[in-house]
Amino acid sequence: MKTYTFLALAGLTTLATATPISPSRTQPLQARQGNGTATAPCAKVSQYMYGDGTTVVKQQIPADIAWACLSDVPFNASSAKALIKSIRPYMDWQSTIDVLKNPPAEYVEKVQPAIDIIGGLDKIDADIDAGSFKNEYDFGWNLYTLIQSAHDGHFAYIPDSVGAIFTWGRPVPLVSVSEDGSKLPAVFTFDDVLGMQFKNISYTPSAVVKIDGTEITEYMENLSQYGSLQDRDALYNNLFYELAQVSLGISGSGTGMFSGGGRGRYVYPGVSTTLKFANGSEYTMQNYARTTISFRNMATGEDLAAKWFSWGTGEAQAQAESETPETISIADTDAAGAAAPGYPAPVVAGPQNLINGFYVDAPGYEDVAVLQVPNFVGSTAAEVPFQRLTRDFIPKALADGKTKLIIDLQANGGGTILQGYDMFKQLFPELDPYGANRYRATEAADLIGQSYSAYASQFERVSSVNSTVLQAQASYFDYHNDMTVDEKPFSSWEEKFGPQEANGDKYTTLNRWNLSDVHISYSSGGINITGYGPLANVTGPAKFKPENIVIVTDGYCASTCTIFSELMTQQAGVKTIAMGGRSNKNKIQAIGGVKGVNNYQFGYIQQLAQYAIRYTPSLNTSILKTDYYSDLPYNRATISPGVNVRDGLRQNDTSGVALQFKYEEANCRLYYTPEMTVDITSLWKAAADAQWGNSGKCVSGGNYGQKREAHEVTANLRPRRIQVSQATALKKVQAFENSFSLETECKMTGDGFMHP
Ligand SMILES: *[C@@H]1O[C@H](CO)[C@@H](O)[C@H](O)[C@H]1NC(C)=O
Ligand SMILES: *[C@@H]1O[C@H](CO)[C@@H](O)[C@H](O)[C@H]1NC(C)=O
Ligand SMILES: *[C@@H]1O[C@H](CO)[C@@H](O)[C@H](O)[C@H]1NC(C)=O
Ligand SMILES: *[C@@H]1O[C@H](CO)[C@@H](O)[C@H](O)[C@H]1NC(C)=O
Ligand SMILES: *[C@@H]1O[C@H](CO)[C@@H](O)[C@H](O)[C@H]1NC(C)=O
Ligand SMILES: *[C@@H]1O[C@H](CO)[C@@H](O)[C@H](O)[C@H]1NC(C)=O
Ligand SMILES: *[C@@H]1O[C@H](CO)[C@@H](O)[C@H](O)[C@H]1NC(C)=O
Ligand SMILES: *[C@@H]1O[C@H](CO)[C@@H](O)[C@H](O)[C@H]1NC(C)=O
Ligand SMILES: *[C@@H]1O[C@H](CO)[C@@H](O)[C@H](O)[C@H]1NC(C)=O
Ligand SMILES: *[C@@H]1O[C@H](CO)[C@@H](O)[C@H](O)[C@H]1NC(C)=O
Ligand SMILES: *[C@@H]1O[C@H](CO)[C@@H](O)[C@H](O)[C@H]1NC(C)=O
Numbered sequence: 001m002k003t004y005t006f007l008a009l010a011g012l013t014t015l016a017t018a019t020p021i022s023p024s025r026t027q028p029l030q031a032r033q034g035n036g037t038a039t040a041p042c043a044k045v046s047q048y049m050y051g052d053g054t055t056v057v058k059q060q061i062p063a064d065i066a067w068a069c070l071s072d073v074p075f076n077a078s079s080a081k082a083l084i085k086s087i088r089p090y091m092d093w094q095s096t097i098d099v100l101k102n103p104p105a106e107y108v109e110k111v112q113p114a115i116d117i118i119g120g121l122d123k124i125d126a127d128i129d130a131g132s133f134k135n136e137y138d139f140g141w142n143l144y145t146l147i148q149s150a151h152d153g154h155f156a157y158i159p160d161s162v163g164a165i166f167t168w169g170r171p172v173p174l175v176s177v178s179e180d181g182s183k184l185p186a187v188f189t190f191d192d193v194l195g196m197q198f199k200n201i202s203y204t205p206s207a208v209v210k211i212d213g214t215e216i217t218e219y220m221e222n223l224s225q226y227g228s229l230q231d232r233d234a235l236y237n238n239l240f241y242e243l244a245q246v247s248l249g250i251s252g253s254g255t256g257m258f259s260g261g262g263r264g265r266y267v268y269p270g271v272s273t274t275l276k277f278a279n280g281s282e283y284t285m286q287n288y289a290r291t292t293i294s295f296r297n298m299a300t301g302e303d304l305a306a307k308w309f310s311w312g313t314g315e316a317q318a319q320a321e322s323e324t325p326e327t328i329s330i331a332d333t334d335a336a337g338a339a340a341p342g343y344p345a346p347v348v349a350g351p352q353n354l355i356n357g358f359y360v361d362a363p364g365y366e367d368v369a370v371l372q373v374p375n376f377v378g379s380t381a382a383e384v385p386f387q388r389l390t391r392d393f394i395p396k397a398l399a400d401g402k403t404k405l406i407i408d409l410q411a412n413g414g415g416t417i418l419q420g421y422d423m424f425k426q427l428f429p430e431l432d433p434y435g436a437n438r439y440r441a442t443e444a445a446d447l448i449g450q451s452y453s454a455y456a457s458q459f460e461r462v463s464s465v466n467s468t469v470l471q472a473q474a475s476y477f478d479y480h481n482d483m484t485v486d487e488k489p490f491s492s493w494e495e496k497f498g499p500q501e502a503n504g505d506k507y508t509t510l511n512r513w514n515l516s517d518v519h520i521s522y523s524s525g526g527i528n529i530t531g532y533g534p535l536a537n538v539t540g541p542a543k544f545k546p547e548n549i550v551i552v553t554d555g556y557c558a559s560t561c562t563i564f565s566e567l568m569t570q571q572a573g574v575k576t577i578a579m580g581g582r583s584n585k586n587k588i589q590a591i592g593g594v595k596g597v598n599n600y601q602f603g604y605i606q607q608l609a610q611y612a613i614r615y616t617p618s619l620n621t622s623i624l625k626t627d628y629y630s631d632l633p634y635n636r637a638t639i640s641p642g643v644n645v646r647d648g649l650r651q652n653d654t655s656g657v658a659l660q661f662k663y664e665e666a667n668c669r670l671y672y673t674p675e676m677t678v679d680i681t682s683l684w685k686a687a688a689d690a691q692w693g694n695s696g697k698c699v700s701g702g703n704y705g706q707k708r709e710a711h712e713v714t715a716n717l718r719p720r721r722i723q724v725s726q727a728t729a730l731k732k733v734q735a736f737e738n739s740f741s742l743e744t745e746c747k748m749t750g751d752g753f754m755h756p
Helices: 006-010 013-018 041-050 063-071 077-091 105-110 117-129 136-148 190-198 216-224 232-237 243-247 262-266 301-308 315-321 380-399 417-427 443-456 467-473 493-497 560-571 602-615 617-621 623-627 680-692 724-739
Strands: 060-062 167-169 174-177 186-189 208-211 272-277 282-286 288-290 356-359 368-372 404-408 436-438 500-502 505-507 549-553 575-579 598-601 642-649 668-670
Touching (some): 060 063, 063 288, 117 136, 167 262, 208 216, 216 232, 356 380, 404 680, 443 467, 443 493, 549 680, 560 575, 598 602, 602 623, 617 623
Antiparallel strands (some): 208 272, 500 505
């Protein structure tokens, strides 16, 4: 097989410097620690990282060296048994756990297959007993992929072996683009697209047709299935470099799953990856692992486990925490005010690039404003400024003569639930958001509800209560919180609990948020809700008519993003445009992420159970005592594990089917073009054309503009004239590539947020 120095040919410094592993990576390792050549698997990692022991620490390691070390950690069967036992109680809280075994036929046909999570845990238990796991990672990966195969971004358990020691990456990000917006999209390296647009590379960029010998679409569709989204076109998009994800810095999925962003960081990519291009040439890249932990004085998998795995007691973790961890430098891309690469300067800037207001600065688009919302906030400090952005931007846009509004929700994994309601009310003050939801009616939920309701009812429901009373009164488990679907108070916990039966499972009575509630700004992280309570004075007609608004997504719309889009599309009648998707001409969905409307971290559930016992001591003999006191699930997890606790239900829908299982096509589909991967304005123009222009072209199913057949696949990209604004955008993209570490530790929280 011929390999060539792709990087040199591409001639772009970006990739060379973004390449994490030095060119000497394929040379035999030198023994430089004075102990002779390291042979034990983890000693090789240690040696690679610390070299001659000077201050330079390499945190990116050839993938195969890391893999050998990780594979050397022996399986601890007793800890694995205890872990499976300790996470089972939390599975009961997953609102879809029963439906996942037997979902509606259309979901199975078009979205994802059925999955029996509890059966899968039983199987893992049996495999532990049978001695089937060859090492600790083998067990961890099985557990991880079992939960991940639910394709619910709120539902995740990432064991230590899968995410806490190494994460993985490939040095070359890819894009999937249609040359002209009509031809079927093909996969290119992102740097080819950059070079093509600079018109200064010495070759014609050619599409990737095979990866490691497998046909490109088969390879990519398989890899995409390791993502957290449910929709297959959205999963496919998430493999690639995309400006909206990049704009989120470390809280997005980086340069795409293929290069190790988002859930891609948990999938071992092999020692190398070989791309074959349509023009016949090939390129092999060396893959890498990242680590943020110390490997000093480590030789074997046992050494690694002793230091970094907390099998049960928590002692190992305590020891590790007492040491200074290696720190990885991460580009501070989410600092307020720093324009994201590929984006123009905002007209009104929001906090941390989580929301910005733009105009489309191009002839013919003078009437178009863009509210770009790649997140719904997960940090308290940003809540008030986030809400204020819409409040400031909408009247300004109207005053500046804008009559059309694009709401760009690309990359939006959610955030604060009530920000979704608030934004809807800012746009449509006269509409009453529905948003009904339910929990699984479990014994634990019932006991907690009885205890919380009894405790919280002792105190007057006023804003002046202390924090202990507030956390009880503002929780779902005080029946005074929330209201019925008919906007009436619940009369008792028994009424709120139900249970109601639907499609074979038992659920609590449907409830809705009481947006006027005295504790609403606690539940919202600090804002009052537009149109309610202190802001009840905000009334009047819609600021933009529904037909003058369009929602644009890349399918990566999850959690609070789906709450908002459900209200916008169902209640206000706003249309959607879905970008990208697999290389076909089919209609695709706009909303491809979890449509559950609230996630709980295991830790919050544990707190509920323990507080319920505090409020009602006689519960100390109940399952709340036996099931929710082990810390093992946290000690053995990479990031806080979580479940989706609330199903979202549609207004006037009597089927009892949660939104999560409904398949819905977007009103219009557009392919990404090369320009759109470096200049977001070109995407907004295409969206405006599709929705309002005469020249717009939806790939399929569009009710607007002209339809065009798209048969031909893009094989090579023809260099075109570069626009001035694009050149500026490109420079920023390059600067970002140089600084971006691909590390996507998620810093966002929020009660309706999906981890990337
Ligand atoms: C192409 O132009 C860009 C921007 O000026 C520059 O960074 C890059 O090095 C150039 N590439 C080649 C092959 O000349
Ligand atoms: C395996 O895990 C148990 C806890 O379940 C722990 O006591 C034991 O030390 C671990 N074994 C090894 C070899 O670390
Ligand atoms: C073939 O395409 C690849 C990928 O665009 C490119 O790097 C290479 O230079 C091309 N080879 C020739 C001979 O044009
Ligand atoms: C991807 O392909 C491999 C190899 O054929 C297979 O083992 C694996 O199950 C596939 N993964 C998914 C998510 O389809
Ligand atoms: C060998 O390596 C270990 C761990 O790095 C170190 O503690 C020890 O001092 C070394 N021995 C020699 C002879 O250098
Ligand atoms: C809050 O008020 C309740 C009821 O008066 C009381 O029992 C509790 O101790 C108070 N908690 C704090 C932290 O002050
Ligand atoms: C909503 O909360 C407000 C303020 O606490 C309260 O007056 C109202 O009765 C509640 N509405 C319902 C339906 O419970
Ligand atoms: C929300 O309303 C309350 C009651 O009027 C007020 O004290 C608080 O400052 C308001 N919050 C914000 C962020 O405006
Ligand atoms: C509504 O009332 C708030 C104070 O509660 C005030 O800040 C705001 O300007 C008012 N808005 C309108 C539209 O009257
Ligand atoms: C549900 O039905 C009511 C009453 O007919 C109607 O006002 C409302 O718009 C409907 N909602 C949706 C989402 O169709
Ligand atoms: C449970 O709480 C009761 C008081 O309600 C106490 O008498 C009893 O000893 C406790 N039992 C346990 C097992 O903690």
